[in-house]
Each structure stands twice: as structure tokens, then as C-alpha cells.
Amino acid sequence: MxxxxxxxxxxxxxxxxxxxxxxxxxxxxxxxxxxxxxxxxxxxxxxxxxxxxxxxxxxxxxxxxxxxxxxxxxxxxxxxxxxxxxxxxxxxxxxxxxxxxxxxxxxxxxxxxxxxxxxxxxxxxDLPHPSRSWHTEDLRVTLALDQPVPEAFEFRRVVADADDIDELDLALTLTTPDARVPVDEADLQVDVFHGGSLTRRMMESSDRVGLALRLPSPLRRGERHEVALRFRAALRYPHYVCVPRHPVDHFELHVRFARPTPAEIVLLDNVFQDDARNHAVRGPSLSPDGSGEVHVDFRKLAPGFAYGVRWQD
Structure with missing residues (x-):
């Protein structure tokens, strides 16, 4: 289906x-x-x-x-x-x-x-807690593409929509320049800075890595909890998007590009996930600042749709 x-x-x-x-x-x-x-x-x-x-x-x-x-x-x-x-x-x-x-x-x-x-x-x-058990109130991501290995720092505040929420089901989609090259689970390094313990990793598709984060203690309905993660992947990203499976109230993204900055950077706002890599699907053009950075902000993200930026050298 x-x-x-x-x-x-x-x-x-x-x-x-x-x-x-x-x-x-x-x-x-x-x-x-x-x-x-x-x-x-x-x-x-x-x-x-x-x-x-x-x-x-x-x-x-x-x-x-x-x-x-x-x-x-x-x-x-x-x-x-x-x-x-x-x-x-x-x-x-x-x-x-x-x-x-x-x-x-x-x-x-x-x-x-x-x-x-x-x-x-x-x-x-197929994960322990189905959707609608929690949602993200605030998600802030800083992506550094000028490092030897690209790094993304993620700061997330979640709100429990039910009682006894003790695990968050997260996922990250990794993309390579050649879509025919499958992603391996080992291609992604994850460090938890605070807010829980990583208990499980799994390949949900050829390019999507599922993550299970065990919380320090179960949340009751309405309780808030903050987590901080770092992702590192030895891949060259043609885009970075958030495709939530749970609702997200606010998503803020900073991307720092290596020099020279890409010839084209476009905004992706509420597009189909498969369209994120389709250069025929275009959004507003973005210009990096003097530090080679772009900053975008999204509200009321719908699960299953993509929000972020795409670039082309």
C-alpha cells in the first residue's frame, strides 16, 4: 500500500x-x-x-x-x-x-x-510505540558539511501524548550520489550526548536507519523531555531533510557548507519524500551568508513529508 x-x-x-x-x-x-x-x-x-x-x-x-x-x-x-x-x-x-x-x-x-x-x-x-504516542515540540539541527566527516547535531524536545512512554523511535535517511549504492548500518555513527541510551539500530529500507532511544524514565502524558544526538556519516549529502513519522511543531535547520559553496541551494518545504532528490521539483533559491551557511525554519511539519534543503555543485 x-x-x-x-x-x-x-x-x-x-x-x-x-x-x-x-x-x-x-x-x-x-x-x-x-x-x-x-x-x-x-x-x-x-x-x-x-x-x-x-x-x-x-x-x-x-x-x-x-x-x-x-x-x-x-x-x-x-x-x-x-x-x-x-x-x-x-x-x-x-x-x-x-x-x-x-x-x-x-x-x-x-x-x-x-x-x-x-x-x-x-x-x-512495527516499532514498540506506534505513532501518536509522542510528538516533537522543537527540533534544532546544525549540519556541518565542511568537516572531514559531515556531522549533524540534533537537539530535540519531545512531548508525551500518552502515559508510560519509555522509548523513542527515530530514523535517519542517508543518501549517496548514486542511489544504486545501498547504505549499510555501519555508515552511520550516532553519539547520545544526553537524554537516553541507544538500544537498537535497524535498517528499515535500503537507505533508512531506524534507531530506538531508551529514555531514563517513562514519561507521563503531557511531560516534556530533551535529547541531544550527534550523527556522523562518511557520505556526500545532496540534500538534508526532516521526514517526520511523528508530528513536529517546529524544525530549525542550520547548514554550513564547505568552500566553494554549492552553485545552487533550494528550499524544500512540505514535498513528498521521493521528491527531495528529484531536481525537477524546485523550491525557492537560498543564498549562503558570509560564513557559507543557510538557516531555514519550519512550523507544523506533517509526518511523511520532507522539509529541508537540497544543493547541487
Whole structure:
């Protein structure tokens, strides 16, 4: 199951009466059934309840306008329960003072983020604590590319969203100039400066290293905890992005480049993870300062999407 499959099924589901369709089971495809934990013999009302609950949970981390757009698109907003999709779009256009075309784009963007969230939270179930058990309130990363071995210092403040959180599931994606060259777990060195103990490393994919950080003591719901890590990898990074599997409220990134600085540096903000390495996907250009550094700042990061910078010599 991929995010694209979830996107396509959500786009079909929003048509007509949306979540209020009489025979809802006929409109919910196999990907959504997995995402919403729907069994084969469930009736329309049971399916409606599960889909509604899952969508409302997934949109909580979206920006206000995108959250409203998704809820209205499916008829889940209490003021947008019109029978037809075009009427719900028109209501939202009036509410946000935008034209219908802009509203449709925002709905599509919201659906893409919801699909990525669904996939990200689904993937995390193979780790001890699934998604939505904690989130990152503040993440600050300083990346030094002018060292013999590139180094990244990460300072993270997390908030427990449930009781008895005693481990954080973290991950880092390492990229090489040649995507055909697989990454080995030994290519990444990790040092914990404070906040826990590294208990497990695993290759989650050909270029993604999963990390389990055991906390000094379990966190209760609402408690905050800070950790500091250093990552070193003998690789040449064409980009550095944060692709969170748990929501991130704030991400600040400093990158210090070696001399001469790259010919091109672009901002990557809320792009698909695979698009981070695709030079056809472009963002605003960034210029390094007199020290060869760039500084970028992001708010309300959606799990499954990429945020950071890409460069090209």
C-alpha cells in the first residue's frame, strides 16, 4: 500500500455525498480499509464511523485551512454537509474568501498530507510505540558539511501524548550520489550526548536507519523531555531533510557548507519524500551568508513529508 493509493481512494470518496453516501462500503477501497481497520463483513454505518474517526484524527496536525478543507470535502464539517461535492467546495470558498479553483487545490494538498500521515503511522506499528504516542515540540539541527566527516547535531524536545512512554523511535535517511549504492548500518555513527541510551539500530529500507532511544524514565502524558544526538556519516549529502513519522511543531535547520559553496541551494518545504532528490521539483533559491551557511525554519511539519534543503555543485 502506498500514499498514492490512499490519495486516489480519498479523491473517489469525496465525490457526491462523501462520507454520507448510503452504501459507503462500495466507495471505500482496499487501501482505506487497511488504513481504517475495516473488516470485510462490516456494514455501512460501522464503516462510516471508522472512516470518520480516522480522518478526524489524521487532520488534527494539519494547518487550520487544510484541516477545514479536508473536513468540508468529505462532509465531516458540521456546516458543510451538502449532498454534493461542488456545493461543499462553494461553501468553503465563501468561508475562506477564495475562488473554487484555489479551494480544490487546498483540498488536494490536504488529502495528500492525510495520506502521508496514514502511511507513516501505519509503518510505525512495527516499532514498540506506534505513532501518536509522542510528538516533537522543537527540533534544532546544525549540519556541518565542511568537516572531514559531515556531522549533524540534533537537539530535540519531545512531548508525551500518552502515559508510560519509555522509548523513542527515530530514523535517519542517508543518501549517496548514486542511489544504486545501498547504505549499510555501519555508515552511520550516532553519539547520545544526553537524554537516553541507544538500544537498537535497524535498517528499515535500503537507505533508512531506524534507531530506538531508551529514555531514563517513562514519561507521563503531557511531560516534556530533551535529547541531544550527534550523527556522523562518511557520505556526500545532496540534500538534508526532516521526514517526520511523528508530528513536529517546529524544525530549525542550520547548514554550513564547505568552500566553494554549492552553485545552487533550494528550499524544500512540505514535498513528498521521493521528491527531495528529484531536481525537477524546485523550491525557492537560498543564498549562503558570509560564513557559507543557510538557516531555514519550519512550523507544523506533517509526518511523511520532507522539509529541508537540497544543493547541487
Amino acid at each position: 502506498s500514499a498514492l493509493e490512499v490519495v486516489e481512494e480519498l479523491k473517489r470518496l469525496r465525490r457526491g455525498r462523501g462520507i454520507a453516501a448510503p452504501q459507503l462500503g462500495d466507495h471505500v477501497g482496499p487501501a482505506l480499509r487497511v488504513v481504517c481497520d475495516i473488516y470485510e463483513d462490516e456494514d455501512s454505518e460501522s464503516i462510516r464511523g471508522k472512516v470518520s474517526e480516522r480522518l478526524q484524527a489524521l487532520v488534527t496536525s494539519l494547518a487550520d485551512d487544510l484541516r477545514m478543507a479536508v473536513l468540508a470535502a468529505f462532509g465531516l464539517h458540521e456546516q458543510a454537509r451538502s449532498l454534493f461535492y461542488k456545493d461543499r467546495v462553494r461553501w468553503l470558498a465563501e468561508k475562506l474568501d477564495r475562488d473554487d479553483r484555489t479551494i480544490r487545490r487546498r483540498i488536494d494538498q490536504g488529502i495528500q498530507q492525510v495520506a502521508a500521515l496514514a502511511i507513516a503511522t501505519g509503518r510505525s506499528t
